Amino acid sequence: MRAAALLLAAFAAAAFAQEAKRPSPLKPGPEFQSPDVRALQADDFANPGMLWVARGGELWRAPGANGKRCADCHGVDAVSMKGVSARHPRHDPSLGRLTDLSGRIDACRTRYQGGPALARESPDALALEAFVAHQSRGLPVKVSTEGPARAAFERGRALYFTRVGQLNLACTHCHDERWGRTLLAESISQGHATGWPAYRLEWQSLGSLHRRLRACFFGVRAQQPAAGSEDLLALELYLAGRAGGLAVEVPGVRR
Amino acid sequence: MSRRLFLQVAGGLVAGAALPAAAQANRILPVQDIAPLIEKITGGRPIDRRDVTVELPSLAENGNSVPLRIRVASPMSATDRVTDLHVFAERNPRPLIAAYHFGPAMARAQVDTRIRLAVEQRVFVIASLSGGRFLSGETHVVVTSAACIDEGI
Amino acid sequence: MAIARLQVPSTVRAGEAVEVRVLVQHPMETGFRREADGRAVPMNVVHSLVCRLGAVEILRAEFGTGVSANPYLAFWIVPPASGELVVEWVDDAGAKGRVAAPIAVS
Numbered sequence: 001m002r003a004a005a006l007l008l009a010a011f012a013a014a015a016f017a018q019e020a021k022r023p024s025p026l027k028p029g030p031e032f033q034s035p036d037v038r039a040l041q042a043d044d045f046a047n048p049g050m051l052w053v054a055r056g057g058e059l060w061r062a063p064g065a066n067g068k069r070c071a072d073c074h075g076v077d078a079v080s081m082k083g084v085s086a087r088h089p090r091h092d093p094s095l096g097r098l099t100d101l102s103g104r105i106d107a108c109r110t111r112y113q114g115g116p117a118l119a120r121e122s123p124d125a126l127a128l129e130a131f132v133a134h135q136s137r138g139l140p141v142k143v144s145t146e147g148p149a150r151a152a153f154e155r156g157r158a159l160y161f162t163r164v165g166q167l168n169l170a171c172t173h174c175h176d177e178r179w180g181r182t183l184l185a186e187s188i189s190q191g192h193a194t195g196w197p198a199y200r201l202e203w204q205s206l207g208s209l210h211r212r213l214r215a216c217f218f219g220v221r222a223q224q225p226a227a228g229s230e231d232l233l234a235l236e237l238y239l240a241g242r243a244g245g246l247a248v249e250v251p252g253v254r255r
Numbered sequence: 256m257s258r259r260l261f262l263q264v265a266g267g268l269v270a271g272a273a274l275p276a277a278a279q280a281n282r283i284l285p286v287q288d289i290a291p292l293i294e295k296i297t298g299g300r301p302i303d304r305r306d307v308t309v310e311l312p313s314l315a316e317n318g319n320s321v322p323l324r325i326r327v328a329s330p331m332s333a334t335d336r337v338t339d340l341h342v343f344a345e346r347n348p349r350p351l352i353a354a355y356h357f358g359p360a361m362a363r364a365q366v367d368t369r370i371r372l373a374v375e376q377r378v379f380v381i382a383s384l385s386g387g388r389f390l391s392g393e394t395h396v397v398v399t400s401a402a403c404i405d406e407g408i
Numbered sequence: 409m410a411i412a413r414l415q416v417p418s419t420v421r422a423g424e425a426v427e428v429r430v431l432v433q434h435p436m437e438t439g440f441r442r443e444a445d446g447r448a449v450p451m452n453v454v455h456s457l458v459c460r461l462g463a464v465e466i467l468r469a470e471f472g473t474g475v476s477a478n479p480y481l482a483f484w485i486v487p488p489a490s491g492e493l494v495v496e497w498v499d500d501a502g503a504k505g506r507v508a509a510p511i512a513v514s
Contacts, residue, residue: 034316048320048478051411051433058411185316185399201317202400202407204435204477215408255316255400257470261455264472320476344474348440352474358465360485362425367482371438371474403440403473 023179023190028246029198032180032189033255037201041253049130049199049251052206056131059124064113070128073112078135085133086141086248089237091148098152098233102129102208120227126206130197133250140247141194143240152230156238159231165222171235186255192243193236195252206251209236257341257354260295264351284346284374284404292351296341296381297389307392309380318372318402327364327382327390337364339383346376348403371402410434412507414495419512420487428459428466429482430495432505438473452500454479461511462491487511 030038041047060070060078074080089100095107102120105128109115118125145153160171174183175191182188196209203211210227213235217224225231293302310324329337342352352370364382372378375397382390415429432454439451453473459466466485487493494508 034312034314036312036322037316040320040322045413045415045429046431046480046482048431048433048480051413051431051478054413055411055433185314200407201320202405204319204407218408258456261470261472342474347474348438349472349474351472353472354470355483356468358467360461360464360466360488361483362486363484365484367480369476369480371476403438406442 022242023176026192026243026246027179027190028192028249029189029195029252029254030249032187033253037253037255041195041249041251047199047251047253049197049206049253052127052130052197052199053134053251055123055127056129056134059128060131064109064115066114068113070108070113078131081132081135083136083139085136085250086139087143089149089152089233089240090144091152098149098230098237100209100228100233100236101133102210103228103233105129105132121208121211126197126208129208130206130251133197133248136248137250138247140245141240141243143237143244145237145241149237152234152237153241155230156234156236156241159235160238164217165220167220167222169220171216191239192246193239194243194246195249195254197250198252198254200254202255212254257339257356260292260354261351264292264349284348286345286376287350289343289345289350289379292343293341293379293381296339296383300387300389302381302389302391304391307380307382307390309378309392309394311378311394311396313395313397315372315396315398317400318374318398318405319400320369321372321396321398323366323368323370323378325364325366325380325392327392329364329382329384331362331364333359334385336361336385337382338385340364340366341381341383342370343379343381344370344372344376345379347371347373352378372396372398373401373403374398410503410505412495412505414493414507414509416493416509416511418510419514422513423486425484425486427482427484428493429480430457430459430507431478431480432457432497432507433478434499434505436471436473436475436477436479440473454497454499454505457481457495457497459483459493459495461485461487461493462489464488466493487513489513 063069085101092099106118109118163170174188179188179190193209199206210232214224306328308326315321327337340355343350344352355366377393377395379393411433413431417426420426434454437449437452441449457469490513492508493511496506498504
C-alpha cells in the first residue's frame with residue numbers, strides 16, 4: 001500500500017515536472033511572421049487591427065442601454081485600463097469564476113450598462129476587447145496562477161500537454177519542441193498569446209484568441225472546444241502564465 | 256471607362272461564385288489572356304516595357320493581403336506625367352485588380368496598397384502617360400495561402 | 409458608417425510633397441467566400457474611392473475584388489492650396505463613406 005502510494009506520488013511528480021521549461025529564449029509572435037507582416041503590425045496607421053481599436057474607442061464613449069458609458073466609470077481616456085488586459089484571464093471575485101477580458105467586458109455591459117450580452121466574436125465585442133487590450137500595449141503579461149486560479153491553471157497545463165485529434169498532437173509538440181521550424185511554408189511560433197485579439201490575414205478580420213485556439217484544434221483534426229468554454233479559458237490562463245514577462249502587443253497582425 | 260472594365264471583368268472571365276474547393280491551382284486558375292483587357296486601355300497603341308516598378312514580396316505568406324508598391328519614373332510635370340495606372344493579376348479569378356486616375360496635384364507616380372492574390376503568378380501594371388504613351392512593368396509572386404480559394408477557419 | 413482613417417500632415421509648405429494615407433474598414437467581399445451553411449456571401453466591394461482637396465480632384469481609384477479587405481492606399485500630393493482633404497467612397501451595395509482632414513499650406 002505504501003509502495004503504491006509512493007509510486008503514485010512519484011508518477012504525479014514526474015507528470016508535473018513534465019511542465020517542461022518555457023521556450024528559451026522567449027520570443028513573441030511577430031518574430032515568426034514574415035517581414036511585411038511584422039512591418040504591418042508596427043505601423044500604427046496601416047495596422048488593420050487599429051480600425052477595431054478605433055471602433056472600440058467609439059463604443060467606450062457611447063451610452064449603453066441604460067445610458068451609462070464605459071467612460072463614465074472608467075474615464076474618457078481609458079488610462080484606467082492600463083494593465084487590465086495584462087492581468088487577464090483572472091479569477092474575478094465579483095463573478096466568482098475565471099474570466100478572460102472578453103467575459104469581463106460582457107459582464108460590465110450586462111451588469112452596469114443594462115445591455116444585452118455581447119456575443120463573443122461579434123464586431124462590438126471584438127472592438128471593445130481590442131480597445132481595452134490595446135491600453136496595455138507594452139506592459140508585461142502578469143497573471144495570477146495561484147489561489148483561486150490554481151485549479152484552472154493546472155487544468156490548462158494538462159490540456160496543453162494532452163494529445164488530441166486525428167493527428168494526435170499536443171500543443172507542446174509544436175510550440176515547445178519545434179518552435180522556429182517550418183511547417184508547410186510557415187515558421188512555428190512559441191504559442192504566446194500576447195498579440196491577441198489580432199488581425200489575421202487569413203480571416204481578413206480581427207479575431208479573438210479563442211477563435212485562434214479553435215483553429216489550432218481544427219489543425220490537428222480535433223474536436224474544437226467552444227469559445228468561452230472552461231477548457232479554453234484554462235488553456236488561455238496557462239498560456240498567459242507561460243508567457244509571463246512578454247509584452248502585450250495588441251492589436252497583433254498575423255498571417 | 257475603367258468602371259465599365261471592372262463590371263465586364265466581374266461578369267465574365269471565370270465562372271462566377273462557384274469556385275471549386277480543391278486547390279489544383281494550375282487547372283482551376285490558369286494564366287488568362289489579359290491582352291484584350293490591356294487593349295481596352297491602350298487602344299492597341301504600343302507599350303514601352305520600362306520605367307514601371309512593381310514591388311511585391313517575392314513570397315506572400317497569405318494571399319489575402321499582399322503589400323504592393325507601384326512606382327513609375329516620371330517627372331510628373333504638367334506636360335509629362337502619369338495619368339492612370341491599371342493593375343492586373345493574370346491568374347486571379349478577376350484579373351483586373353485596381354485602376355488609379357491621377358489629377359494634377361499628384362506629386363509622384365506612386366501608389367501603395369494591399370491586394371489579394373490567389374496563386375503564384377505575375378502581376379502587371381500598365382501606366383498611361385499624358386500624350387498617349389504607355390509604359391508597363393511586371394513582377395512574379397509566390398503565394399502560399401491563396402486568396403479566394405483557401406477559406407479561413 | 410464604416411470606420412476609416414486618414415493621415416496627412418496638417419501644415420505643409422507651398423510646393424512641398426506630402427504623403428496621404430487612407431485605411432477604410434470594409435470586408436471587400438469577393439463573392440467567393442461561403443458561410444458555414446455553404447451559401448456564397450454576395451460580392452460587395454468598395455468600387456470607387458475619390459480624394460479631393462476643395463474642388464480639385466486629386467486621385468480617383470476603382471477597386472475590384474482583388475483589393476484586400478480593409479483597403480489601404482497611400483500616395484503623394486502637392487496640395488495646391490489650403491483646404492479640406494476629403495476622401496469619399498461607395499461600395500456595391502450603395503453604402504457611402506467619407507473621411508476628411510484639414511491642410512494648411514503656408
